[in-house]
Amino acid sequence: xxFISNLINGISLGSVYAIIALGYTMVYGIAKMLNFAHGDVxxxxxxxxxxxxxxxxxxxxxxxxxxxxVCTVLGIVIEGLAYKPLRRxxxxxxxxxxxxxxxxxxxxxxxxxxxxxxxxxxxxPFGSLRLFNGGLIITAESVVTVLANIVIMISLAIFTxxxxxxxxxxxxxxxxxxxxxxxxxVNTTISxxxxxxxxxxxxxxxxLCSAYPVLMPTTGSMPGIKAFTAAVFGGIGSIPGAMxxxxxxxxxxxxxxSYISTQLSDAIVFGVLIVVLLVKPTGLLGKxxxxxx
Amino acid sequence: MKKFTEILSIFAVSALALSSIxxxxxxxKTDTADTAAGSSAAVIKxxxxxxxxxxxxIYGNAAKTGAEIAVEEINALGGDVQFELKYExxxxxxEKAVNAYNKLKDWGMQISLGCVTTKPCIAVSSEVFSxxxxxxxxxASSTDVxxxxxxxxxxxxxxxxxxxxxxxxxxxxxLGTKIGIIYNNSDAYSTGIYNKFVAEAEKQxxxxxxxxxxxxxxxxxxxxxxxxxxxxxxxxxxxxxxxTPASLILSQADKMQYEPKFFGVDGMDGxxxxxxxxxxxxxxxxxxxxxxxxAEDELTQKFVEAYKAKMGDVPxxxxxxxxxxxxxxxxAITKAGIKADMSASDMCETLVATFTSPEFVYDGLTGTSxxxxxxxxxxxxxxxxxxxxxxxxxMD
Numbered sequence: 001x002x003f004i005s006n007l008i009n010g011i012s013l014g015s016v017y018a019i020i021a022l023g024y025t026m027v028y029g030i031a032k033m034l035n036f037a038h039g040d041v042x043x044x045x046x047x048x049x050x051x052x053x054x055x056x057x058x059x060x061x062x063x064x065x066x067x068x069x070v071c072t073v074l075g076i077v078i079e080g081l082a083y084k085p086l087r088r089x090x091x092x093x094x095x096x097x098x099x100x101x102x103x104x105x106x107x108x109x110x111x112x113x114x115x116x117x118x119x120x121x122x123x124x125p126f127g128s129l130r131l132f133n134g135g136l137i138i139t140a141e142s143v144v145t146v147l148a149n150i151v152i153m154i155s156l157a158i159f160t161x162x163x164x165x166x167x168x169x170x171x172x173x174x175x176x177x178x179x180x181x182x183x184x185x186v187n188t189t190i191s192x193x194x195x196x197x198x199x200x201x202x203x204x205x206x207x208l209c210s211a212y213p214v215l216m217p218t219t220g221s222m223p224g225i226k227a228f229t230a231a232v233f234g235g236i237g238s239i240p241g242a243m244x245x246x247x248x249x250x251x252x253x254x255x256x257x258s259y260i261s262t263q264l265s266d267a268i269v270f271g272v273l274i275v276v277l278l279v280k281p282t283g284l285l286g287k288x289x290x291x292x293x
Numbered sequence: 294m295k296k297f298t299e300i301l302s303i304f305a306v307s308a309l310a311l312s313s314i315x316x317x318x319x320x321x322k323t324d325t326a327d328t329a330a331g332s333s334a335a336v337i338k339x340x341x342x343x344x345x346x347x348x349x350x351i352y353g354n355a356a357k358t359g360a361e362i363a364v365e366e367i368n369a370l371g372g373d374v375q376f377e378l379k380y381e382x383x384x385x386x387x388e389k390a391v392n393a394y395n396k397l398k399d400w401g402m403q404i405s406l407g408c409v410t411t412k413p414c415i416a417v418s419s420e421v422f423s424x425x426x427x428x429x430x431x432x433a434s435s436t437d438v439x440x441x442x443x444x445x446x447x448x449x450x451x452x453x454x455x456x457x458x459x460x461x462x463x464x465x466x467x468l469g470t471k472i473g474i475i476y477n478n479s480d481a482y483s484t485g486i487y488n489k490f491v492a493e494a495e496k497q498x499x500x501x502x503x504x505x506x507x508x509x510x511x512x513x514x515x516x517x518x519x520x521x522x523x524x525x526x527x528x529x530x531x532x533x534x535x536x537t538p539a540s541l542i543l544s545q546a547d548k549m550q551y552e553p554k555f556f557g558v559d560g561m562d563g564x565x566x567x568x569x570x571x572x573x574x575x576x577x578x579x580x581x582x583x584x585x586x587x588a589e590d591e592l593t594q595k596f597v598e599a600y601k602a603k604m605g606d607v608p609x610x611x612x613x614x615x616x617x618x619x620x621x622x623x624x625a626i627t628k629a630g631i632k633a634d635m636s637a638s639d640m641c642e643t644l645v646a647t648f649t650s651p652e653f654v655y656d657g658l659t660g661t662s663x664x665x666x667x668x669x670x671x672x673x674x675x676x677x678x679x680x681x682x683x684x685x686x687x688m689d
Contacts, residue, residue: 009516137549139548254514262517263508266511
């Protein structure tokens with residue numbers, strides 16, 4: 001029973017990583033940049049939802065909607081102000097800018113909400129599920145997280161396959177210059193990608209803080225790094241890869257904590273990443289890149 | 294690419310040059326500040342360092358406010374001894390704490406209140422030792438803080454002391470027979486208490502059924518640790534950790550419907566002030582702390598009043614420690630006849646001699662008949678507290 005309980009905890013933790021990893025992977029796939037500020041957009045989303053429910057007493061769905069809107073706007077603004085001017089710059093310059101934006105957001109949050117941690121009230125109104133006479137207890141948050149993850153994956157898959165904007169995204173990710181020649185507005189496409197990624201970040205923030213209800217300006221950074229690892233693990237740039245990478249990472253983390261050692265769990269997680277990258281340098285589901293000589 | 298490396302190297306060189314200039318500047322400034330303090334000051338300058346922002350801000354601000362109340366009271370007496378108190382922020386970071394310490398030295402600090410938290414205090418304690426400035430930390434509890442430094446003193450229990458006292462208390466009060474432990478093995482404070490607790494528990498014949506750890510970087514998900522202690526059948530969970538991860542443990546244990554007795558140490562203090570925290574989760578949580586705000590003696594009542602007027606909430610142990618620090622220094626100063634125009638190092642030698650002398654006994658908020666060992670360790674009795682209806686209630 002403990003095994004199943006650990007498995008469920010792993011899938012639930014992994015689903016949060018997967019939703020965050022989506023933001024990394026979509027932006028990387030299209031803009032070819034690592035948006036290290038993504039973890040902090042999650043934190044802003046969680047704070048927005050916290051303020052809406054705690055200070056304004058708004059119902060939970062409205063709060064989530066507000067968080068999504070704010071994060072969407074934030075994502076577009078960050079992209080427009082910080083990244084767009086660097087579109088032709090070296091990737092190192094963009095990377096450093098992203099780290100700068102990350103610290104900027106953390107410090108803004110520190111000024112607005114202060115440093116003292118806040119307790120996030122869960123947005124899930126149900127109690128835990130009790131199965132087998134209390135032998136197995138599943139928290140409602142993990143059920144909702146896993147369901148949300150599945151819904152997001154399916155809708156994103158449909159969006160990128162069927163919609164015009166989705167097709168434009170895939171075209172830009174294949175070849176930016178060729179896409180531009182074919183009449184696709186590359187700038188708009190990249191902005192939309194940031195908007196979707198940031199809206200997902202808001203959902204991830206709310207789910208993350210419902211399961212682990214402590215909210216601080218640094219709340220997003222460690223899950224952000226883990227999710228980035230998940231995105232690389234699954235193959236950065238690939239949407240199913242982010243899902244697979246996230247869930248595997250969650251399961252490995254929980255299992256190594258439970259059955260090997262709590263002290264070594266992070267070492268094991270990142271050790272697995274190194275092994276995967278040695279065997280498959282583009283990640284589990286990453287596209288093979290032909291080396292240009 | 295070449296251009297980029299060029300720019301980078303220019304940048305690096307100029308940064309180096311700048312930092313060396315800054316170093317010289319700081320050096321000079323210290324010298325002048327020292328002489329200024331020596332000649333003209335009629336007040337004794339006390340400097341304190343603590344996390345006023347950041348995750349541990351609640352401790353820093355509490356200790357600072359406690360010390361401020363004491364300074365205001367002492368200055369209002371209008372006696373010969375007048376204090377000036379200045380607090381600097383270290384964000385619970387060792388490097389920033391040393392910067393803050395240097396800033397206070399520039400200001401002319403004569404007596405230090407060390408740092409509020411352990412990690413920064415270890416860094417600052419070696420500075421006060423080499424600079425010969427007397428320091429009394431309100432709450433940095435590791436033995437590493439005082440070890441080998443004769444002028445570094447503690448107002449709070451050392452970590453080993455807390456670990457030993459917790460094990461004794463659990464045995465005496467028969468609180469549990471099967472003990473589970475979750476501690477932070479990336480934190481000196483938590484690990485220090487854990488090690489001594491285990492040693493003492495063995496002596497006392499307590500059975501530890503499961504020991505789980507986490508690190509600062511993995512302080513989010515406790516499901517596997519809780520599953521393990523639950524599977525081991527622990528009926529008392531010992532949490533020698535700070536209140537932020539503790540609040541996550543309480544909420545996750547509640548979600549998985551695991552209800553052991555929870556036993557914490559002084560780091561647990563502050564959990565009730567966490568914004569939006571459901572205090573029902575902390576119902577029945579026990580902790581060892583030297584200060585009970587509900588105590589009925591006049592000193593405590595007066596302090597709680599003053600603190601409420603200033604901050605709007607009930608003071609925790611850190612505030613009381615800050616208050617006691619200033620008062621015990623004040624008592625030592627009046628006893629030894631220290632004058633404001635003495636140099637910091639002369640003051641230091643006199644205070645060390647006074648604090649370690651067997652006649653120096655201090656009665657304060659965090660204990661009566663408090664004395665200090667030559668090592669800088671404090672000797673006083675802890676009080677057991679339990680959280681009932683969202684407030685701390687004394688257990689004895």
